[in-house]
Amino acid sequence: xxxPGRRRAQRPGSVTIADVAGHAGVAVSTVSxxxxxxxxxxxxxxxRVLASIRVLGYHPHAGARSLASKRSNVIAMVLPLRSGxxxxxxxxxxxxxxxxxxxxxxxxxxxxxxxxxxxxRRLAAGSxxxxxxxxxxxxxxxxxxxxxxxxxxxxxxxxxxxSTGVTCVDLDFAAAGAACAEHLAELGHTSVAxxxxxxxxxxxxxxxxxxxxxxxxxxxxxxxxxxxxxACEDDAGSAARAVGELLAxxxxxxxxxxHNEAAVGHVLxxxxxxxxxxxxxxxxxxxxxxxxxxxxxxxxxxxxxxxEDLGERAVSLLMSxxxxxAVPRETLLAPRLTVRESSARPRAGSPAVGPAxx
Amino acid sequence: xxxPGRRRAQRPGSVTIADVAGHAGVAVSTVSxxxxxxxxxxxxxxxRVLASIRVLGYHPHAGARSLASKRSNVIAMVLPLRSGxxxxxxxxxxxxxxxxxxxxxxxxxxxxxxxxxxxxRRLAAGSxxxxxxxxxxxxxxxxxxxxxxxxxxxxxxxxxxxSTGVTCVDLDFAAAGAACAEHLAELGHTSVAxxxxxxxxxxxxxxxxxxxxxxxxxxxxxxxxxxxxxACEDDAGSAARAVGELLAxxxxxxxxxxHNEAAVGHVLxxxxxxxxxxxxxxxxxxxxxxxxxxxxxxxxxxxxxxxEDLGERAVSLLMSxxxxxAVPRETLLAPRLTVRESSARPRAGSPAVGPAxx
DNA sequence: GACATTCGTCGAAACGCTTCGACAAATCCC
DNA sequence: GGGATTTGTCGAAGCGTTTCGACGAATGTC
Numbered sequence: 001x002x003x004p005g006r007r008r009a010q011r012p013g014s015v016t017i018a019d020v021a022g023h024a025g026v027a028v029s030t031v032s033x034x035x036x037x038x039x040x041x042x043x044x045x046x047x048r049v050l051a052s053i054r055v056l057g058y059h060p061h062a063g064a065r066s067l068a069s070k071r072s073n074v075i076a077m078v079l080p081l082r083s084g085x086x087x088x089x090x091x092x093x094x095x096x097x098x099x100x101x102x103x104x105x106x107x108x109x110x111x112x113x114x115x116x117x118x119x120x121r122r123l124a125a126g127s128x129x130x131x132x133x134x135x136x137x138x139x140x141x142x143x144x145x146x147x148x149x150x151x152x153x154x155x156x157x158x159x160x161x162x163s164t165g166v167t168c169v170d171l172d173f174a175a176a177g178a179a180c181a182e183h184l185a186e187l188g189h190t191s192v193a194x195x196x197x198x199x200x201x202x203x204x205x206x207x208x209x210x211x212x213x214x215x216x217x218x219x220x221x222x223x224x225x226x227x228x229x230x231a232c233e234d235d236a237g238s239a240a241r242a243v244g245e246l247l248a249x250x251x252x253x254x255x256x257x258x259h260n261e262a263a264v265g266h267v268l269x270x271x272x273x274x275x276x277x278x279x280x281x282x283x284x285x286x287x288x289x290x291x292x293x294x295x296x297x298x299x300x301x302x303x304x305x306x307x308e309d310l311g312e313r314a315v316s317l318l319m320s321x322x323x324x325x326a327v328p329r330e331t332l333l334a335p336r337l338t339v340r341e342s343s344a345r346p347r348a349g350s351p352a353v354g355p356a357x358x
Numbered sequence: 359x360x361x362p363g364r365r366r367a368q369r370p371g372s373v374t375i376a377d378v379a380g381h382a383g384v385a386v387s388t389v390s391x392x393x394x395x396x397x398x399x400x401x402x403x404x405x406r407v408l409a410s411i412r413v414l415g416y417h418p419h420a421g422a423r424s425l426a427s428k429r430s431n432v433i434a435m436v437l438p439l440r441s442g443x444x445x446x447x448x449x450x451x452x453x454x455x456x457x458x459x460x461x462x463x464x465x466x467x468x469x470x471x472x473x474x475x476x477x478x479r480r481l482a483a484g485s486x487x488x489x490x491x492x493x494x495x496x497x498x499x500x501x502x503x504x505x506x507x508x509x510x511x512x513x514x515x516x517x518x519x520x521s522t523g524v525t526c527v528d529l530d531f532a533a534a535g536a537a538c539a540e541h542l543a544e545l546g547h548t549s550v551a552x553x554x555x556x557x558x559x560x561x562x563x564x565x566x567x568x569x570x571x572x573x574x575x576x577x578x579x580x581x582x583x584x585x586x587x588x589a590c591e592d593d594a595g596s597a598a599r600a601v602g603e604l605l606a607x608x609x610x611x612x613x614x615x616x617h618n619e620a621a622v623g624h625v626l627x628x629x630x631x632x633x634x635x636x637x638x639x640x641x642x643x644x645x646x647x648x649x650x651x652x653x654x655x656x657x658x659x660x661x662x663x664x665x666e667d668l669g670e671r672a673v674s675l676l677m678s679x680x681x682x683x684a685v686p687r688e689t690l691l692a693p694r695l696t697v698r699e700s701s702a703r704p705r706a707g708s709p710a711v712g713p714a715x716x
Numbered sequence: 717g718a719c720a721t722t723c724g725t726c727g728a729a730a731c732g733c734t735t736c737g738a739c740a741a742a743t744c745c746c
Numbered sequence: 747g748g749g750a751t752t753t754g755t756c757g758a759a760g761c762g763t764t765t766c767g768a769c770g771a772a773t774g775t776c
Contacts, residue, residue, distance in 0.1 A: 015483075016762055027726045032764060039765095042724060059483035063424030064762035067731050072421065077468065081453055088445040094452075095439055098470045107486065110435065110468045112456045119460075125373075125417035128465065236655070265653075374732055385756045390734060397735095400754060422732035425761045 015056045024052040035060070066127060073106050075318060076129040078120070078143070080113040080136055089261070089289055089307055093135055093157065096311025104319045106130070117146050124152045131318045133157065137168070139210070153321040155314045158208065163329055167321065169313050172332035173208045173287075176303045177215030179337045180257035180285045183301070185223035187283055187346045189255030192220050193246055194229040195267055196259050202231060212259050212287065228253075232263050239266035240273070247274060254282055255343075258300075261288040268296055268342075283343035290338075298341035306333055373414045382410035393418070424485060431464050433676060434487040436478070436501070438471040438494055447647045447665055451493055451515065454669025462677045464488070475504050482510045489676045491515065495526070497565060511679040513672045517565055521687055525679065527671045530690035531566040531645075534661045535573030537695045538615035538643045541659070543581035545641055545704045547613030550578055550585050551604055553597075553625055554617045557589040570617050570645065586611075590621050597624035598631070605632060613701075617645040626654055626700075641701035648696075656699035667691055 021028045026045060033039040034049045041049075052058075066072040077097050079090065098108045109129055111119060120143070123129050130153065134143055137158030144160045156168040177194070184192045194216045196202070197209045213229045220227035228250055232242045247253060258267050264286050268278060276282040278298055285301040286293055293302035310333065317327050379386045384403060391397040392407045399407075410416075424430040435455050437448060456466045467487055469477060478501075481487050488511065492501055495516030502518045514526040535552070542550045552574045554560070555567040571587045578585030586608055590600045605611060616625050622644050626636060634640040636656055643659040644651055651660035671689060678685050 018762080028763085029727075029765075030725060033725090036764080039725090040723065045724080057483070059480055061425065061762050062484045062486045063421040063430065063733095064731090065764080066421030067419065067425055067733085067761090068763040068765080070731080070764095074467070079453070081457075087449040091445040091449045091452075094449075094468065095437070095470055098468050099472070102470075102473060108468045109432070110452065110456050110466045112453055112460075114457070115460060122417055125415070126420040128420045375734095376732075386733080387735075387757075388755060391755090394734080397755090398753065403754080419732050421763095422761090423734080425763085426732075426734040428734095428761080 015058050017058070017060065019056055020049065020052050020058050023056060024049045070127065072127060072130055074109050074129045075101055075106050075131045075133060075315070076109045076111045076120075076123055078111045078113050078132060078134045088291075089305060090135065092289070092307035093311045096308040097133055097315055100312045100315040104315065106315075106319075113143065117143075120146060120150060120152075124150050130322055131155070133314050133318060153318060155318045155321070157310055157314050159211075159330060167317055167327055167329060167331075169310055169317060169331045170208065170333070171305060171310065172334055173211040174215035175332070176287050176335035177212035177217075177257070177259070178219035179303055179335050180287065181216045181219035181223065181225070181227065183285055183337055183339070183343065184255035184257065184283055185220065185225050187255065187343060189225065189283060191226045191250065191252040192255040192257065193227065193250065193253045194257045194259060195232040195242060195246070195263070196229055197231065198233045198260070199231040209259070216257060225255075226250075226252075232258070232260050232267070234260070234262040236266040236269070239263045240270040243267055243270035244274065247276075256282065256284045257286070258284060259287040261286075261292055264288055264292055264300065265296055268300075279341045279344055285337070285343050287335075293338070293340065296342075301338065301340045301343040303335045303337045306336075309333055373416050375416070375418065377414055378407065378410045378416050381414060382407045428485065430485055430488055432467050432487045433459055433464050433489045433491060433673070434467045434469045434478075434481055436469045436471050436490060436492045438501075446649055447663060448494065450665035451669045454666040455491055455673055458670045458673035462673065464673075464677075471501065475501075478504060478508060478510075482508050488680055489513075491672050491676060511676060513676045513679070515668055515672050517688060519565070525675055525685055525687060525689075527668055527675065527689045527691070528566070529661075529663060529668070530692055532569040532573035533690070534645050534693035535570035535575075535615070535617070536577035537661055537693045538645065539574045539577035539581065539583070539585065541643055541695055541697070541701065542613030542615065542641060543578065543583050545613065545701060547641060548583050549608060549610040550583050550613040550615070551608065551611050552585070552587040552615045552617065553590040553600060553604070553621070554587055555589065556591045556618075560589060567617070574615060583613075584608075584610075590616070590618050590625070592618070592620040594624040594627070597621045598628040601625055601628035602632065605634075612639065613641045613643075615643050615645070619646045619650055622646055622650060622658065623654060626658075637699045637702055643695070643701050645693075651696070651698065654700075659696065659698045659701040661693045661695050664691055664694065 017028055017031050021031045024031070026049060030041065030045065031049050034041050034046050062073070077094060079094070101108045111123070113119070120132070132147070132152055132154035134154060135157045137156040137160055139161050141160045144162070144166060147154050148165045154166065156166055157170065159168045159170050160166070181192065194213060196213055201209050217227050217229060230242060230246055232239055258264050268284065271278055271282060271284070278284050287303045288305065289307065290302070290304045293300040293304065313331060313333070317331065320327050375386055375389050379389045382389065384407060388399065388403065389407050392399050392404050420431070435452060459466045469481065471477070478490070490505070490510055490512035492512060493515045495514040495518055497519050499518045502520070502524060505512050506523045512524065514524055515528065517526045517528045518524070539550065552571060554571055559567045575585050575587055588600060588604055590597055616622050626642065629636055629640060629642070636642050645661045646663070648660070648662045651658040651662065668691060671691065675685050675689065
């Protein structure tokens, strides 16, 4: 006889929409409409129902909901577990996606792509997820053709060679490469180099690497600077060797862009071992996550990888698609270059360049 | 009129268990029992049903299944988005959990804890997940009391102060400390030291820190070495001071274990500033994540945090709990020590020690 | 004041699966 | 060889939602 109203709420998972309806004195369907807003409900009824929901601690049963509505309110985040990925960046994507999805009332299912196509088919056929976000997409990604036949909404982070019929988001790496070249040219460097990803990445035809390289080389040429691009492995030894060979072949190089998060530190060490003073006689600018750039000594000028923005943008696009809206095929985020110590001053002997005002 | 048999399979999500039953000429329930194995089905029927499933490309509807069976076959992985977490390690946990879960026919929902208790309640009440894996659990973790009241199976990675009523997995830190002592003794060091966590951590009676210390001191004593353990703060200045004081008080120390990820780099710098050559006249071994150990110069011998193992073990334990089995309250994983440059060679002047064969 | 329109609510039919009880047919036990 | 048991299958009752058509009660129209 004590606290009769609380009996049900105490056994979690047991309070159903029918309980709420009973408590509020309305029909089950009315409760449903209050929750979904799909039909007009008078304000008084609304409040009464909401109060009952609160009192009973009602949460809709996800399975029942997805069965009846054909929407699961879950999206899948597909990570390829390829080696050589930069885990921290991936993790930042992942959390950004998770948080943004929650803001759109969706949950996130983590899928490692090593189940292959069958895994995606399983999710699609089982109505487990409403849509897909694929991360770390490669230039020739085998998942892309699969996606076209799957009739599930999806958004790619990264840009494949053929983006017909899919939706992609990425940093505009061509512009990022160009921004680096531009920045170095602006500082007065006439001989510049790009230290890029490990050779295997170019071999794999990974889109972002080649777009960066193209952007860098083109802009440098447009600014009349001599430019060269070389691959660079992740480990200290190889990085030092790459730097050594670069400066041996092109000793006049004074501006260097690094597009390799893992090697950034090693490159700086190698430069100083070879007698270069970074930020003084040699300017360095990197394309890498913010925290990496800030942690080096001297702090690196950098174009940051906007992991949070990309994740958020990807989810927003997916939500639009789920609502049937048309979305652009490729969304490229403009790079933002932050100047830090490693390229703070113009090249010795070159005319100082202020903000140009014609 | 072409390919009539493929019509259904081509519209994904549309083929139901009733279609399969029709195609195989059996009752719906029979198909269900073939799939679940919960009742005996003759081999001939079984094969016929399985063939129909294959032909039609049937995948059960996850929502319907969870509605009828009260099991979702999904587990949640709860990440606290605390700052200062070590992202790469977390990511490795995450992928290990995801892969192991799939082996147990479960999917993984990614939950960032910043929704707070309400988020966990939502998952529980909505029957979205069958169980929880909480990562990066702290000594006094606010999520632990919540868990006790939630009546959802869960496993913690990390050990809280009060593990009553919960299930935890972690590295066996006592054994890790012992492994360090053993390794240094094996190299011929007779005077060794442990540079541990900041003093405040010992003051708080934090389990893993004191267990490491105890393991280290006991094993060193057992091997007849002089051993001392001191606390060590995170910042460069304090670390240098700690090293200085240690070597002043015990100049004969030649083997050092460091159990402090953040200070590892500072300790190495301090040692070389004091004229010690790490890996030559002084051996150093650390307890830290693999990538930290590999990134220092010289690379550090280390007891690594077995992220993959822990993730896998956590999932296995959770599955056992879901099946109603009793599981140990705390599961401790044996440490594995990897030798790298910082302790590669036996102490100068001590007899070389090969693999002992009596 | 009779008629068509909203407005707000209800009842019931799906949705695709699991599981329980029932029931023939086959097998066993003396 | 008749009763008890086991084996293999079926039919139907849920599971907790959403959504559609229906239907009184207000409201507006001439």
